Amino acid sequence: MSAAVSDASFAARRQAALGDADLRDALGNIQTHLVEGRRRALADVPQFDALRDEASRIKTHALDHLDIYLEQFAAAVTTAGGHVHWADTGADAKAIIQTLCESVQARAIVKGKSMVSEEIELSSFLEAQGYQVVETDLGEYIIQLREDRPSHIVAPAVHLKRGHYADAFRAHHTALPPDRDIAEPEQLLAEARAILREKFLGADVGITGANFLVAETGSAVVVTNEGNADLAMTLPKVHIVLATLEKVVPTLDDALTLVRVLARSATGQAISAYTTVVSAPGKDTAVAGPEQFHVVLLNNGRTDLLQGRERPMLKCIRCGACMNHCPVYGAIGGHAYGWVYPGPMGSVLSPTLDGRAAHRELPHASTFCGRCDSVCPVRIPLTSLLRGLRDEQSATGLAAPWPRRWLRLWGWMVLRPRLYRTVVSLGARWVRIGTSGRLRRLPFLRGWFDSRDLPAPAAQSFRSLWAARQAGRGTPS
Amino acid sequence: MSATVMAKVRAALGPDIASRRQAVAQWMAAGRASGTPALAASVSAADAVAIFVARARAVKATVDVIAAAALAERIGTQTAQWGRHGGVAIADRPVLRALREAPWANGARIGAVTATDAVGIVQADGGAAETGTLVLVSGHGQPTAMAFLPEHCIAVVPASAIRLDYNAVIRAHCAGRDWPRSINLVTGPSRTADIEEVLLLGAHGPRSLTIYVLEDC
Numbered sequence: 001m002s003a004a005v006s007d008a009s010f011a012a013r014r015q016a017a018l019g020d021a022d023l024r025d026a027l028g029n030i031q032t033h034l035v036e037g038r039r040r041a042l043a044d045v046p047q048f049d050a051l052r053d054e055a056s057r058i059k060t061h062a063l064d065h066l067d068i069y070l071e072q073f074a075a076a077v078t079t080a081g082g083h084v085h086w087a088d089t090g091a092d093a094k095a096i097i098q099t100l101c102e103s104v105q106a107r108a109i110v111k112g113k114s115m116v117s118e119e120i121e122l123s124s125f126l127e128a129q130g131y132q133v134v135e136t137d138l139g140e141y142i143i144q145l146r147e148d149r150p151s152h153i154v155a156p157a158v159h160l161k162r163g164h165y166a167d168a169f170r171a172h173h174t175a176l177p178p179d180r181d182i183a184e185p186e187q188l189l190a191e192a193r194a195i196l197r198e199k200f201l202g203a204d205v206g207i208t209g210a211n212f213l214v215a216e217t218g219s220a221v222v223v224t225n226e227g228n229a230d231l232a233m234t235l236p237k238v239h240i241v242l243a244t245l246e247k248v249v250p251t252l253d254d255a256l257t258l259v260r261v262l263a264r265s266a267t268g269q270a271i272s273a274y275t276t277v278v279s280a281p282g283k284d285t286a287v288a289g290p291e292q293f294h295v296v297l298l299n300n301g302r303t304d305l306l307q308g309r310e311r312p313m314l315k316c317i318r319c320g321a322c323m324n325h326c327p328v329y330g331a332i333g334g335h336a337y338g339w340v341y342p343g344p345m346g347s348v349l350s351p352t353l354d355g356r357a358a359h360r361e362l363p364h365a366s367t368f369c370g371r372c373d374s375v376c377p378v379r380i381p382l383t384s385l386l387r388g389l390r391d392e393q394s395a396t397g398l399a400a401p402w403p404r405r406w407l408r409l410w411g412w413m414v415l416r417p418r419l420y421r422t423v424v425s426l427g428a429r430w431v432r433i434g435t436s437g438r439l440r441r442l443p444f445l446r447g448w449f450d451s452r453d454l455p456a457p458a459a460q461s462f463r464s465l466w467a468a469r470q471a472g473r474g475t476p477s
Numbered sequence: 478m479s480a481t482v483m484a485k486v487r488a489a490l491g492p493d494i495a496s497r498r499q500a501v502a503q504w505m506a507a508g509r510a511s512g513t514p515a516l517a518a519s520v521s522a523a524d525a526v527a528i529f530v531a532r533a534r535a536v537k538a539t540v541d542v543i544a545a546a547a548l549a550e551r552i553g554t555q556t557a558q559w560g561r562h563g564g565v566a567i568a569d570r571p572v573l574r575a576l577r578e579a580p581w582a583n584g585a586r587i588g589a590v591t592a593t594d595a596v597g598i599v600q601a602d603g604g605a606a607e608t609g610t611l612v613l614v615s616g617h618g619q620p621t622a623m624a625f626l627p628e629h630c631i632a633v634v635p636a637s638a639i640r641l642d643y644n645a646v647i648r649a650h651c652a653g654r655d656w657p658r659s660i661n662l663v664t665g666p667s668r669t670a671d672i673e674e675v676l677l678l679g680a681h682g683p684r685s686l687t688i689y690v691l692e693d694c
Binding site for chain 2: 026029030032033034061064065066067068069070071072074080084086087088136137138139142155156157158161162165185186188189193196197200201216217218219225226227228230231233234235245250251252253256259267269270271272273274275276277278279280281282283289297299303304306307
């Protein structure tokens with residue numbers, strides 16, 4: 001179990017989230033901006049479904065032939081003068097990056113946004129080694145200042161309001177006049193830009209993630225709106241790309257197809273402001289840019305997913321559409337999920353990457369309404385994967401004991417129709433006692449009735465009504 | 478370490494490496510047939526410039542289609558205003574040579590950029606109409622930072638270099654030469670919505686992006 005998992009149970013975290021008014025506002029913003037934005041962006045692209053089929057085909061093919069494409073990618077990076085480092089675990093990746101930083105006597109590191117670095121807790125590790133590490137994506141920067149965690153994979157600070165930024169800026173930017181006016185978002189951005197500009201200029205190493213790796217050319221494709229990753233990979237003398245194995249795709253054309261579905265699904269933009277295809281400098285020595293280009297290829301459990309039923313989960317391009325459209329995420333936000341990946345994709349990834357027991361409740365954090373399946377740009381069957389995890393829990397005895405016992409009893413009963421009908425009809429009669437059409441309370445379901453009621457069951461079952469009706473009609477002539 | 482990770486990948490995929498190699502060779506040979514520039518299927522190449530202009534404006538770039546001869550004067554008006562806050566950097570690229578003769582360019586930095594420059598003037602190697610995107614290929618005379626460090630980015634693109642999709646522009650500039658350190662697809666000025674989903678321009682990259690499409694170039 002990772003240190004990032006809160007000690008509270010999922011039930012306690014989810015309950016706390018439901019009572020958080022700021023969080024409700026923030027989650028409303030996701031509906032207004034991201035869900036609406038995606039809808040508008042898709043209206044401009046009538047062929048979007050064909051594009052999704054193509055995107056899905058590319059990722060499936062890349063995963064099914066991953067060894068060959070990883071070989072090609074590594075060879076292409078090396079040919080162009082770059083370096084590839086293979087890391088089996090998060091600890092391996094951190095050790096490699098530490099060694100690289102030591103080799104150039106680095107002191108200051110700037111980072112682009114990378115969920116993989118959150119996954120392995122890279123920044124806190126490097127800080128503990130004495131490096132100054134600065135997150136440069138505005139959302140990640142405020143998260144770092146507040147020692148908080150991202151609550152969304154695309155909009156990490158979606159749970160925070162402008163006042164949170166102002167408080168954190170006053171607490172940390174102590175060289176600035178304490179009575180300055182930073183009430184408005186424009187003022188906050190101007191201050192962050194000025195502070196972070198100095199960090200960019202003073203950094204020895206820039207670390208970015210990658211949205212895609214291109215086997216054909218040995219390139220990383222890095223997408224941002226702020227331009228922060230571009231400064232991080234251009235100004236320092238060493239550029240390190242940290243990416244997991246499943247990011248590799250065959251060709252640049254394939255990566256561009258994925259770019260076409262990425263931002264439309266994520267933020268409703270046709271494309272993000274900056275999409276950069278970055279490679280080792282090779283013979284392009286006339287360019288003022290970094291002298292060294294390193295790619296750390298991290299496994300961290302991906303090969304377990306590759307081997308098992310969850311292979312399709314590795315197609316994920318981290319757009320966040322599944323969480324934006326999820327009624328459960330929409331009610332409880334990202335932190336309640338307990339690890340770096342929230343929403344439906346997180347409910348598959350957290351158990352499979354970070355421990356099935358630690359995240360036992362997440363496969364159940366879904367209504368199976370299927371909106372995630374219907375919006376996924378690479379057609380990951382999220383609800384099937386979640387159902388598979390539930391089945392597995394039931395088979396391995398990991399499922400919570402009481403629901404399991406009830407389900408087993410229920411399963412036993414439905415196989416005996418006469419008994420089932422008798423029990424259900426007695427039960428229906430019993431819960432109707434003293435009600436006037438609505439149920440307001442039932443044993444074992446107190447939580448449900450805190451804020452809702454249920455229609456009382458009908459006095460007679462459909463089956464008995466139907467039997468009576470057929471009997472009344474007599475034999476057709 | 479490479480051996481461990483690769484062995485795990487191979488264990489997950491199964492022993493038939495040879496047939497995987499063959500499938501990969503086929504995929505690569507099929508080439509761009511697999512990359513569908515589906516978005517532009519309904520429009521003709523002749524429409525590319527008009528679509529580029531409309532879509533770049535939609536993402537808050539300022540776009541003008543002008544004659545090459547008018548470029549120096551137009552940019553001069555802008556730099557007179559912005560240049561007061563810092564230096565002017567001009568990329569060392571063919572289309573921008575004429576700018577150096579202009580009186581306002583006296584003292585401009587050529588082919589390099591520093592943190593004190595307020596304006597960066599670059600040549601885009603092409604434009605992709607599908608999203609109003611500029612394509613900048615790194616190389617001699619135009620460091621990548623020139624389009625990112627200054628507050629104002631002015632990009633000049635010949636109309637003849639505008640294509641329907643990204644793939645065509647990149648092919649035209651990168652095929653058959655040494656692969657560049659960076660290919661930057663730039664769509665509007667830098668932006669963020671990290672504070673309460675409010676869209677703000679000028680995050681870490683430029684606050685404004687002005688595009689001059691040279692109609693006779």
